[in-house]
Every structure is written in structure tokens, then in C-alpha cells.
Amino acid sequence: MRAAVLHAPGDVRVEEVADPKITAPTDAIIRLSAACVCGSDLWPYCGIDSVDEPVPMGHEYVGVVEEVGSGVETVKPGQFVLGSFVASCGTCEICRSGYPSSCVHRVFMAQVGTQSERALIPHADGTLVPLPGTPDADLIPSLLAASDVLGTGWFGAVAAEAGPGKTVAVVGDGAVGLLAVLAAQQLGAERIIAMSRHEPRQRLAREFGATDIVTTRGDAGAAKIKELTGGLGAHSVVEAVGTQESMEQAIRSTRPGGHVGFVGVNHDVSLSGEELFFSQVHLVGGPAPVRQYLPELIDLIWQRKINPGKVFDLTLPLDEAAAAYRAMDERRAIKALLTV
Amino acid sequence: MRAAVLHAPGDVRVEEVADPKITAPTDAIIRLSAACVCGSDLWPYCGIDSVDEPVPMGHEYVGVVEEVGSGVETVKPGQFVLGSFVASCGTCEICRSGYPSSCVHRVFMAQVGTQSERALIPHADGTLVPLPGTPDADLIPSLLAASDVLGTGWFGAVAAEAGPGKTVAVVGDGAVGLLAVLAAQQLGAERIIAMSRHEPRQRLAREFGATDIVTTRGDAGAAKIKELTGGLGAHSVVEAVGTQESMEQAIRSTRPGGHVGFVGVNHDVSLSGEELFFSQVHLVGGPAPVRQYLPELIDLIWQRKINPGKVFDLTLPLDEAAAAYRAMDERRAIKALLTV
Structure with missing residues (x-):
């Protein structure tokens, strides 16, 4: 064959x-x-x-x-x-x-x-x-x-506890990130912020249910999410990239007590225990x-x-x-x- | 004064x-x-x-x-x-x-x-x-x-989702770890494994509800927890120390889909994103x-x-x-x- x-x-x-x-x-x-x-x-x-x-x-x-x-x-x-x-x-x-x-x-x-x-x-x-x-x-x-990609985005949204009343941010505009937007919408999220700098992907994110688009990334992206959420951060963040920058962006975009679902296969990522401790975010990821x-x-x-x-x-x-x-x-x- | x-x-x-x-x-x-x-x-x-x-x-x-x-x-x-x-x-x-x-x-x-x-x-x-x-x-x-210490041990046990039917392991035999044992017992855990090498603390752990004592630590301690849990790891692990070794011991003692509640104030801890990804554990901690x-x-x-x-x-x-x-x-x- x-x-x-x-x-x-x-x-x-x-x-x-x-x-x-x-x-x-x-x-x-x-x-x-x-x-x-x-x-x-x-x-x-x-x-x-x-x-x-x-x-x-x-x-x-x-x-x-x-x-x-x-x-x-x-x-x-x-x-x-x-x-x-x-x-x-x-x-x-x-x-x-x-x-x-x-x-x-x-x-x-x-x-x-x-x-x-x-x-x-x-x-x-x-x-x-x-x-x-x-x-x-x-x-x-x-x-x-x-x-x-759909099942992985879905897991990311479930792991991030996307649902009614929640603001969900999605880091990553690949197929998994875009489908995490779709999943968050299906799960009833109130507000869905897609982080994307690519116009065709932004368009698809909106079609799948994104209510806001953030074009900055890294710490500037996290700051923008805080600005959009009364200084607190999103309730739910899906990480769909797997790099050091995207993981930190996801954690720093989440409010204390919030949830990060990370589904990007991590490569050379090292997370500070101190930061995780004081961020007080729930973190779970892995192969969906x-x-x-x-x-x-x-x-x-x-x-x-x-x-x-x-x-x-x-x-x-x-x-x-x-x-x-x-x-x-x-x-x-x-x-x-x-x-x- | x-x-x-x-x-x-x-x-x-x-x-x-x-x-x-x-x-x-x-x-x-x-x-x-x-x-x-x-x-x-x-x-x-x-x-x-x-x-x-x-x-x-x-x-x-x-x-x-x-x-x-x-x-x-x-x-x-x-x-x-x-x-x-x-x-x-x-x-x-x-x-x-x-x-x-x-x-x-x-x-x-x-x-x-x-x-x-x-x-x-x-x-x-x-x-x-x-x-x-x-x-x-x-x-x-x-x-x-x-x-x-009680409230912090309690949060550790709640964050680790201790409860009926669960095997809970506690890393750390200070007051917080010992009271996490008490909390797990109050929350209805089926089996509670205290990790301690100190006889007076082991005794108090048993008094608070520990069903098993493990005296090894680090990767040997994690291996022992796996051995006691059919090779899978504990459902719930409370980390109550805050060092690199204790955090890794906690994560490696937990089964996929299990929960780690970490309440030891982390000091110079760096966690591998790859390990967290493939361990598929839920991690949450912080000031209780x-x-x-x-x-x-x-x-x-x-x-x-x-x-x-x-x-x-x-x-x-x-x-x-x-x-x-x-x-x-x-x-x-x-x-x-x-x-x-």
C-alpha cells in the first residue's frame, strides 16, 4: 500500500x-x-x-x-x-x-x-x-x-472547565486551538477570547464562537486578557501550542482558582513551582x-x-x-x- | 507589647x-x-x-x-x-x-x-x-x-480530591502533612498513605487516620506508592514540603487523571512541562x-x-x-x- x-x-x-x-x-x-x-x-x-x-x-x-x-x-x-x-x-x-x-x-x-x-x-x-x-x-x-484535533480541543476546554458564565481564553490558533473555541462554545461559555494574529484563523475562530480576538502574545497577551477581565484573568484557559512562552502566557492569563487545560505537546518547557504556587491555578493536560x-x-x-x-x-x-x-x-x- | x-x-x-x-x-x-x-x-x-x-x-x-x-x-x-x-x-x-x-x-x-x-x-x-x-x-x-496548618492540610486534601474510594498519599510529615492525613480521613478516603521516616510522626499520622506508612522518599518513595496501588499510583496526593524532590515525588506518586494538591511553599522548584503533560495529573496548590x-x-x-x-x-x-x-x-x- x-x-x-x-x-x-x-x-x-x-x-x-x-x-x-x-x-x-x-x-x-x-x-x-x-x-x-x-x-x-x-x-x-x-x-x-x-x-x-x-x-x-x-x-x-x-x-x-x-x-x-x-x-x-x-x-x-x-x-x-x-x-x-x-x-x-x-x-x-x-x-x-x-x-x-x-x-x-x-x-x-x-x-x-x-x-x-x-x-x-x-x-x-x-x-x-x-x-x-x-x-x-x-x-x-x-x-x-x-x-x-476536535477531541483534543474538546479536552482542553473541558480541562479548563469552560462552561456557562465563564470567560475562556484560547492560546494557539492552530486546528486544536480553533476547535477548543468551538468546544467552549458548545459547552456554553459566556465569552471566548481567541488569541491569534492571523486574519483567516481569526475569521474561523469567530465562526466557531469566539467573541473577542487578542492579537498580542506572551506577557503582553496575558496583560490584555487581564485588562478584558477586570484585572483578574480568564476563568478558563486552553493552551494549544506547547512552548515555554505559550505555557506561561496561559498560566498568567488565568485568575486565581481558575483552570488551565494544556494540550499542546510540551517541548523544553520548565515551569516555576513558585509561580504555579502563587498563581493558584488548576493545571491539567496531556494527551487528550x-x-x-x-x-x-x-x-x-x-x-x-x-x-x-x-x-x-x-x-x-x-x-x-x-x-x-x-x-x-x-x-x-x-x-x-x-x-x- | x-x-x-x-x-x-x-x-x-x-x-x-x-x-x-x-x-x-x-x-x-x-x-x-x-x-x-x-x-x-x-x-x-x-x-x-x-x-x-x-x-x-x-x-x-x-x-x-x-x-x-x-x-x-x-x-x-x-x-x-x-x-x-x-x-x-x-x-x-x-x-x-x-x-x-x-x-x-x-x-x-x-x-x-x-x-x-x-x-x-x-x-x-x-x-x-x-x-x-x-x-x-x-x-x-x-x-x-x-x-x-489544619486549614492548609484540609485544602491540600480537598485539592487532591480525597474522598470515598480514594487512595490518598501525603508527602511531608510536618504539621500540615499530618493534618492533611486527618483531613483525608474526615473526607472519607479509603486508604491513606503517610510518607514519614520519623517514628513519633508516624504514630500521630496513624492516630489521625493513616492506614499505611511509607518510609522511603524521592523516586523510591514514588515507586513504593505505585507498588501499593497496583502499579497505577495514588488517586490523590498531598504535597506538604515545597522542595524539588517533594514536588516530583508527589507528581510521580499520582496515577494518570489523579490529583495533586500542593501546599508546601515552593522554593527553587522547576517542573518539567513534558513530565506534567505525560503524567496527566491535575495540579493545584498555593496559599490555602x-x-x-x-x-x-x-x-x-x-x-x-x-x-x-x-x-x-x-x-x-x-x-x-x-x-x-x-x-x-x-x-x-x-x-x-x-x-x-
């Missing part, structure tokens, strides 16, 4: 690789309806995460089940399914407590690769959620978004437990109440994945969909 | 100072029933917090109102009262949201000093809670404990919002359902404050009460 493989920073190639094979009885194989590139794929692409050998790329997926292992009980060939970017057993104590992305048996799909025609899905019963039927073609982008939100998110998409697929502003065939990476890296595209 | 003053690291003197005076209409002056030394008084005493000029010491208090400013409405001379180590207005948005220790008008009582015969209490209406009557003498230590717990804590003490005053294992007259500091610094005493 055809699959995107990263050979070195900046060097993504779509090439022939072996078809996936069932090896564990709990595996399934799906044929993808579409694939896509994630902001987090850019960390190794940019060389910030090291690349020692050719690695398969991609971790988001929606598609049709082609084959299941002998131990798979709830998922059947022919079903349309989607799942999270973390495969999870669904039965361990951590899964049952609502944190499937920290499942004791978890497999990061980034290690498997899904920018390809087919993909192996471990722990199929725990991981995959069957769709209500065959999706209309125009729903595919939104369903694919649910696999990571997307699996637990999927039934709700699929329902919202299926009923066309939300349209998270709008984050895809570039569509290319899988064979042109390299161009998709370049466009995202150069911030010419928010998120690229790859047709397979 | 007589008051303890820190002149330099290791140099606490009890000397004549001016009596406090009402300067703001919202002030009150109380005569202390007893004073005490806190673990956090040791930071400047040890020279870890700098001491540039003689500073009044102490921030815990219970006593009788002697005088109130013209704007004080709910507190009357002659009333027995206690309050938190942070004076708070009680009316700002942050106070009303349950975080009076981050009140926009807050005054840290450590800047005022309460190891003295009398003390000035700012924001008296917001800060002071009248007791149901004149307390029996044997209740004074427990009431004094409520002012900080003790004021909000006082009505409940006073009631428990008044009804003799809890006896937090047991943390005082040394009683000396105020004039011997220097000896009290030495005993705590050398870990010969858990907490010293000063009679005035």
Missing part, C-alpha cells in the same frame, strides 16, 4: 510499504476514507523531535473495517468507524476512570502511522467507535477531525482522552450541529503529502486533508 | 514593640489566646528566604477582639475569633469564588506578625470568624491549628483558602470530633520563642505553641 514515511527532518515521502497484518487477536485493519496532517506531525518534521530511522506518519483516521482479529467482539468488517489517536483497551482502571489516553496498554497511533491507505488499529474493541451508518462524503473531514468524547462528538457531527471539518483548508492526494507538510509548516494551511 | 522579631537567620528575639493601632476603618485588634511557630516561619529563620531588616514573625492566631475600626460591622469587641493566615475582604470576586487566599485585597499575616500579645487584623469582617462562645482552654491548640473552611473546621473542633491540636508537641512561653524555633528547626518538635 501507499504510505507517508518521514526519512529525515523535512523529508516526507509517500512510498510502497507492506500492508498491515493482524498480529494480536484484538487488532483490526481499516481502509481509510481520508487521512490528514496534524500540528504535532510537524515536531519531527521540523527536527524538534529526533528522527533516527524512517518512520510512518499520521495518527488520525476514519474508515471502513476490513478485517478483525479473532478476539474482536464489537467491531465488524464493513462498519464505518473512527477512533482516537491513542489506541486504548477500554477496560483497565485508567480507561474506566475517563483517561483512555493514559491506558496502561495504550498504543500511540503515531507509532503505527495512518497517512496511508490502510491502518492497523490495536485494541479494536476499546478503540473504535462505529458510526451510525455510512457517512455522507461531506462529513468525512469533520469525522476525521474528531479523531484528534479523546475516546471518551467520541460518542458525543460523532453525534454532534452526524446531526450537523458542528462543522469542525472547516479547519481543513487544504486538500491534496496522499501522494502529495510532502506538499501538505510544507504548507502547514509555512503556516499557509491550518490543516491539510489527504485523499486516499 | 512583647513580640517575636527575626533579626537575621537563626536570630529570633522577643522584645518590646509598639502596640498595634487601628489605621483603616476595617481593622480590628485582637489579644491572642496563644501563638505558635509554623514550618513556613523556618524559611526565613534558615536564611532560605532573605531577611533584610528585623521582621515581626508569626501568622496564626486565635484570641479576643479588643477594638474594631469604625467600618467593622460583624465583629465586636469581647468576641472570641480566629481567622486565616491571609486576611481577605470576603467580598471581591476571587473571595466569592472560594479563593480568599488570593483575594485582590489580601494581606499576608506574616507581614503583620502574630507571635505577640496583640495583633492587628486587616479586613476584620472578611477575615475573622467568631467562635460559638468562650472556648475551653484545651480547645485553644486545635483552634490555633485551624488558622493555618483557609477562610472558606473555617466555619466547618471550627464546628468539628467545637464538637470535639477532631483534635488537630495534637500536632503541638512543645509548649513554651512567648519569651522563649527562640528555643521553639530551634526545636522545630532541629526537628525535635513537630510544632511549638507559645503561651502569651
Whole structure:
């Protein structure tokens, strides 16, 4: 089959690789309806995460089940399914407590690769959620978004305790940040401040529910959030970047007793214990437990109440994945969909 | 009046100072029933917090109102009262949201000093809670404990979401850590693991409700907690020290999705964003919002359902404050009460 493989920073190639094979009885194989590139794929692409050998790329997926292992009980060939970017057993104590992305048996799909025609899905019963039927073609982008960027933005908003009466600020205007805006709106937030300096992203943020746009960043951005909130800071802040500056911006934009949900994969971030202590903010983040939100998110998409697929502003065939990476890296595209 | 003053690291003197005076209409002056030394008084005493000029010491208090400013409405001379180590207005948005220790008008009582015969209490209406009557003498230590160490341990346990069905681990066996054990027990925790290497403190921890004692610390301590919790870590961890090692021990002892309440005043602590991200723990700490717990804590003490005053294992007259500091610094005493 055809699959995107990263050979070195900046060097993504779509090439022939072996078809996936069932090896564990709990595996399934799906044929993808579409694939896509994630902001987090850019960390190794940019060389910030090291690349020692050719690695398969991609971790988001929606598609049709082609084959299941002998131990798979709830998922059947022919079903349309989607799942999270973390495969999870669904039965361990951590899964049952609502944190499937920290499942004791978890497999990061980034290690498997899904920018390809087919993909192996471990722990199929725990991981995959069957769709209500065959999706209309125009729903595919939104369903694919649910696999990571929508679910991750949703977790960020939930972790930040976005809800009625709350002012929510979102740091980061990538697909995850924009979908955290959508999530905050769905969760009933009163005011949603998107921090963005890019006009097309500002427009999408407004479409997803942002009531205010702040164009400054860092400490100036945090000061602006305080100015907009009577000097106190936002109740809820979603961090969707993962750098030192963005984490500090998020913490400093939050009022005492407020909540920061951080979903940008942290890279070389060091937080001052003293600052955290005196800020008195609640902080939680990590790989989003997307699996637990999927039934709700699929329902919202299926009923066309939300349209998270709008984050895809570039569509290319899988064979042109390299161009998709370049466009995202150069911030010419928010998120690229790859047709397979 | 007589008051303890820190002149330099290791140099606490009890000397004549001016009596406090009402300067703001919202002030009150109380005569202390007893004073005490806190673990956090040791930071400047040890020279870890700098001491540039003689500073009044102490921030815990219970006593009788002697005088109130013209704007004080709910507190009357002659009333027995206690309050938190942070004076708070009680009316700002942050106070009303349950975080009076981050009140926009807050005054840290450590800047005022309460190891003295009398003390000035700012924001008296917001800060002071009248007791149901004149307390029996044997209740004074427990009431004094409520002012900080009990309230702080309580916040640690609440922030860590201690409760029914939960395994709670407590890092630190000072008065705050021991009272976090008591709080976890009152909050209904199923299992409470106290981390302590000191036999008298272990004994008190068991008396307060600890079901297990772990004597190792650092990463070995965290490994032991995992071993005791099926490899997952505790649901709830209270950090009551404030060092790099204790913060990491707390985070590494917590299961994914679990909660860390950190109440040790952090000193030179730097937390890895990557570790926090992948640990997926909830983290919140800071100066405890003790004021909000006082009505409940006073009631428990008044009804003799809890006896937090047991943390005082040394009683000396105020004039011997220097000896009290030495005993705590050398870990010969858990907490010293000063009679005035």
C-alpha cells in the first residue's frame, strides 16, 4: 500500500510499504476514507523531535473495517468507524476512570502511522467507535477531525472547565486551538477570547464562537486578557501550542482558582513551582482522552450541529503529502486533508 | 507589647514593640489566646528566604477582639475569633469564588506578625470568624491549628480530591502533612498513605487516620506508592514540603487523571512541562483558602470530633520563642505553641 514515511527532518515521502497484518487477536485493519496532517506531525518534521530511522506518519483516521482479529467482539468488517489517536483497551482502571489516553496498554497511533491507505488499529474493541451508518462524503473531514484535533480541543476546554458564565481564553490558533473555541462554545461559555494574529484563523475562530480576538502574545497577551477581565484573568484557559512562552502566557492569563487545560505537546518547557504556587491555578493536560468524547462528538457531527471539518483548508492526494507538510509548516494551511 | 522579631537567620528575639493601632476603618485588634511557630516561619529563620531588616514573625492566631475600626460591622469587641493566615475582604470576586487566599485585597499575616500579645487584623469582617462562645482552654491548640496548618492540610486534601474510594498519599510529615492525613480521613478516603521516616510522626499520622506508612522518599518513595496501588499510583496526593524532590515525588506518586494538591511553599522548584503533560495529573496548590473552611473546621473542633491540636508537641512561653524555633528547626518538635 501507499504510505507517508518521514526519512529525515523535512523529508516526507509517500512510498510502497507492506500492508498491515493482524498480529494480536484484538487488532483490526481499516481502509481509510481520508487521512490528514496534524500540528504535532510537524515536531519531527521540523527536527524538534529526533528522527533516527524512517518512520510512518499520521495518527488520525476514519474508515471502513476490513478485517478483525479473532478476539474482536464489537467491531465488524464493513462498519464505518473512527477512533482516537491513542489506541486504548477500554477496560483497565485508567480507561474506566475517563483517561483512555493514559491506558496502561495504550498504543500511540503515531507509532503505527495512518497517512496511508490502510491502518492497523490495536485494541479494536476499546478503540473504535462505529458510526451510525455510512457517512455522507461531506462529513468525512469533520469525522476525521474528531479523531484528534476536535477531541483534543474538546479536552482542553473541558480541562479548563469552560462552561456557562465563564470567560475562556484560547492560546494557539492552530486546528486544536480553533476547535477548543468551538468546544467552549458548545459547552456554553459566556465569552471566548481567541488569541491569534492571523486574519483567516481569526475569521474561523469567530465562526466557531469566539467573541473577542487578542492579537498580542506572551506577557503582553496575558496583560490584555487581564485588562478584558477586570484585572483578574480568564476563568478558563486552553493552551494549544506547547512552548515555554505559550505555557506561561496561559498560566498568567488565568485568575486565581481558575483552570488551565494544556494540550499542546510540551517541548523544553520548565515551569516555576513558585509561580504555579502563587498563581493558584488548576493545571491539567496531556494527551487528550479523546475516546471518551467520541460518542458525543460523532453525534454532534452526524446531526450537523458542528462543522469542525472547516479547519481543513487544504486538500491534496496522499501522494502529495510532502506538499501538505510544507504548507502547514509555512503556516499557509491550518490543516491539510489527504485523499486516499 | 512583647513580640517575636527575626533579626537575621537563626536570630529570633522577643522584645518590646509598639502596640498595634487601628489605621483603616476595617481593622480590628485582637489579644491572642496563644501563638505558635509554623514550618513556613523556618524559611526565613534558615536564611532560605532573605531577611533584610528585623521582621515581626508569626501568622496564626486565635484570641479576643479588643477594638474594631469604625467600618467593622460583624465583629465586636469581647468576641472570641480566629481567622486565616491571609486576611481577605470576603467580598471581591476571587473571595466569592472560594479563593480568599488570593483575594485582590489580601494581606499576608506574616507581614503583620502574630507571635505577640496583640495583633492587628486587616479586613476584620472578611477575615475573622467568631467562635460559638468562650472556648475551653484545651480547645485553644486545635483552634490555633485551624488558622493555618489544619486549614492548609484540609485544602491540600480537598485539592487532591480525597474522598470515598480514594487512595490518598501525603508527602511531608510536618504539621500540615499530618493534618492533611486527618483531613483525608474526615473526607472519607479509603486508604491513606503517610510518607514519614520519623517514628513519633508516624504514630500521630496513624492516630489521625493513616492506614499505611511509607518510609522511603524521592523516586523510591514514588515507586513504593505505585507498588501499593497496583502499579497505577495514588488517586490523590498531598504535597506538604515545597522542595524539588517533594514536588516530583508527589507528581510521580499520582496515577494518570489523579490529583495533586500542593501546599508546601515552593522554593527553587522547576517542573518539567513534558513530565506534567505525560503524567496527566491535575495540579493545584498555593496559599490555602483557609477562610472558606473555617466555619466547618471550627464546628468539628467545637464538637470535639477532631483534635488537630495534637500536632503541638512543645509548649513554651512567648519569651522563649527562640528555643521553639530551634526545636522545630532541629526537628525535635513537630510544632511549638507559645503561651502569651
